[in-house]
Amino acid sequence: MLMGASSEFLGGDAGDVAYPFHLFNGRDPGNPEVFTAKAGERIRMRIINAAGDTAYRIGIPGQKLTLTHTDGFPVQHADVDAVVLGMGERIDALLTVRDGYTPVLALAEGKAQMAYGLIATGTGTAPGKDSLPKALAGKVVDGGQLTADPSVTLPAKTADRTHEVRLTGGMMSYDWGINGHRFDMAKPFEKAFDIKAGERVEVTFVNETMMWHPMHIHGHTFQVGAAGARKDTVIVRPMQSVTVFFDADNPGQWLFHCHNAYHAERGMMGVFSYTK
Ligand SMILES: [Cu+2]
Structure with a gap:
């Protein structure tokens, strides 16, 4: 049992349970998922929070995500620095791929742990997990704060x-x-x-x-x-x-x-x- 996991975004207690790992496509941060893409490509990420007791704050350091759908339904597009997904929520997000390695962070809200994956264009070197930012700030929303497409x-x-x-x-x-x-x-x-x-x-x-x-x-x-x-x-x-x-x-x-x-x-x- 986890006491003291707290999230300002979620208004208090963030979770009840401590886990040794958080996984991104089934992989822990020691062996992250790597997606390949071409620099300049516009890609859609379909993200689901399949966890039991953890909200994830998802974003790419230094790059906005364009949110287009929540739980499969279109929304008025929103450019954000991060999106918080509760358990069971889904988000579709667009981004334009930068050259090199782009980390996609999934910070365990209030739990001081993370999962992540990488988008790789075939140049540069993969950032080590200890070099990744531990926070995502700026414009942060959850799917319930978006507006439906008419x-x-x-x-x-x-x-x-x-x-x-x-x-x-x-x-x-x-x-x-x-x-x-x-x-x-x-x-x-x-x-x-x-x-x-x-x-x-x-x-x-x-x-x-x-x-x-x-x-x-x-x-x-x-x-x-x-x-x-x-x-x-x-x-x-x-x-x-x-x-x-x-x-x-x-x-x-x-x-x-x-x-x-x-x-x-x-x-x-x-x-x-x-x-x-
Ligand atoms: Cu509950």
Whole structure:
């Protein structure tokens, strides 16, 4: 267990678990991934945070990334120095390849460790891991702070149904839950959230805990706020609220949960259930 991992960007406690390594395409910093490219080429990086308990701050020292999509949906392009991905989030980023070796850093937010990969054009020498910057500052955003491309904004409609989803629990008793209830795999429909097919659903995640949570809904892609990004995973900071909207157009029993694997396992999970 990790105590004292703190991130100003995430509003406090950054993670619960210490790991010996952080991996980039399965490789630790002693043996980094090397992509080959030509200088001057414009390339797209598709980045997923596949970790269980770590947000990553991703960027290239001295070079902007142009963010184009979050969770697969287009956004109004944003040039940033770094992007923070919560667990389960995806980002597409464009960059123009510089000559030589370009490090792509994935700093474990609040954990003083990193993973990285290299883009290589066939000239120069690879930087050693100890020579890489340990911080990425400047303009730093997360996907939930981006704006949807107008082509994917939900059509304006008054919500047919609203649900308040309070994120509850804490580190000491590790009783993460939703509305004070820990999800029970033996009784998955206990306290299921009712919705009906065709409804515009408004969900407000109210974080009553001292830690951030990347909240993920299965089977649907929501819009963050009135005109924010279309996503399926959004960072909710401690003691903050985030409202999302989606159309109930995919009947079934759909889990939603914190994408911190330990929080979900302990019970920060719920079900939207509708058959028609
Ligand atoms: Cu969580």
